[in-house]
Amino acid sequence: MNERRNDLLRTMRARYYSDNVVSDKMTSSHWAEQHTRATVSETNGEFVLSGDGFGYTPLLPLKGRLFSWLTIALYLMKLSGRIAVMKNMRRAMLVAKKMGHPFTYDCFRALCTYTFYIQGNAYSRIAIIGDGWGYLSGLIHEFCPDTSVFLIDLGKTLTFQVATLSKAFPSAPLHLVEDGPARIAEPCWKGFVFCPAEKVWQLKMVEFDLFINIASMQEMAFAIISEYFDFIRSTLKARGLFYCCNRQEKTLPCGEILKIDEYPWKDNDTVRVSEVCPWYTFFLNSYAAARGLTLMGRRVPYVNYFDGPILHRLVEMERVHHP
Numbered sequence: 001m002n003e004r005r006n007d008l009l010r011t012m013r014a015r016y017y018s019d020n021v022v023s024d025k026m027t028s029s030h031w032a033e034q035h036t037r038a039t040v041s042e043t044n045g046e047f048v049l050s051g052d053g054f055g056y057t058p059l060l061p062l063k064g065r066l067f068s069w070l071t072i073a074l075y076l077m078k079l080s081g082r083i084a085v086m087k088n089m090r091r092a093m094l095v096a097k098k099m100g101h102p103f104t105y106d107c108f109r110a111l112c113t114y115t116f117y118i119q120g121n122a123y124s125r126i127a128i129i130g131d132g133w134g135y136l137s138g139l140i141h142e143f144c145p146d147t148s149v150f151l152i153d154l155g156k157t158l159t160f161q162v163a164t165l166s167k168a169f170p171s172a173p174l175h176l177v178e179d180g181p182a183r184i185a186e187p188c189w190k191g192f193v194f195c196p197a198e199k200v201w202q203l204k205m206v207e208f209d210l211f212i213n214i215a216s217m218q219e220m221a222f223a224i225i226s227e228y229f230d231f232i233r234s235t236l237k238a239r240g241l242f243y244c245c246n247r248q249e250k251t252l253p254c255g256e257i258l259k260i261d262e263y264p265w266k267d268n269d270t271v272r273v274s275e276v277c278p279w280y281t282f283f284l285n286s287y288a289a290a291r292g293l294t295l296m297g298r299r300v301p302y303v304n305y306f307d308g309p310i311l312h313r314l315v316e317m318e319r320v321h322h323p
Helices: 001-017 027-037 062-077 082-098 105-117 134-141 157-166 197-203 222-235
Strands: 039-043 046-050 127-129 148-153 174-176 192-196 208-214 236-247 249-251 258-260 270-276 283-284 292-293 298-305 310-316
Touching: 001 039, 001 046, 001 157, 001 174, 027 148, 046 157, 062 082, 062 105, 062 283, 082 105, 082 134, 082 157, 105 148, 105 208, 105 236, 127 134, 134 148, 134 157, 148 157, 148 197, 157 174, 157 192, 174 310, 192 197, 197 222, 222 236
Parallel strands: 127 148, 127 208, 148 192, 174 192, 208 236
Antiparallel strands: 039 046, 236 310, 249 258, 270 310, 283 298, 292 298
């Protein structure tokens, strides 16, 4: 499996990290800027990856880990359903360790998503659009090894997912979506299927039980979001679901304003959940973010809010045939 892993990483490095790479149409102004700090190098068969903006912090300082754990502890004191989350935490921490990453508040949020919206469901194929360094995909494989996980992302980020998931699960099958005619998900497509964003329509013959997007569409141009919605609607199974967790409103570096209520939802979509995400409301850190808790007009140290409310929705999407 190491040979397969290295072959994939070399392919991804050559394709997305060579000097003449130009951002494709799926790359928003946000990710064009973030990816300038992503690097992948190889020395004697060993790969070293460094990135920013998608939670990849394998060398998080002790102070950062402490604030992360304090954040998690506070959520576990107030979160409805916390017992179910706590039952999964030991294995979730092991997954992070195997992937070469500390268990952080980012991991905790992914664990909550798994516990409340994936656990206990017989999903055969799950597609995650924008899984950062791949932790949610790793959780799903740890708890549901028979579920095929399709990771759809920009090539530069997808390279990190290949590296971390193959490290944590060396015996899991790895597949890379290549050029060519659209393929049906064959029985051999188990484990992890890595699909570069620009090749997403190569999967138009696949049927998915669940799509997931967390804090990723909020970084995309609306035209890209619309294309993903078209793809989701055309590939979900009957009564298939889309879990969408994103900022209520955000302005991209290019000035475009995104609002989750203005995503291309349809009147015939069935909304099962729509609320402020209860595990995505505050975080503790040594710095003061732009927004935070105040008492008597004064800022409470270390308690930060996100730049805007994070909403999550579980939606049974209206299916639309795409030619």
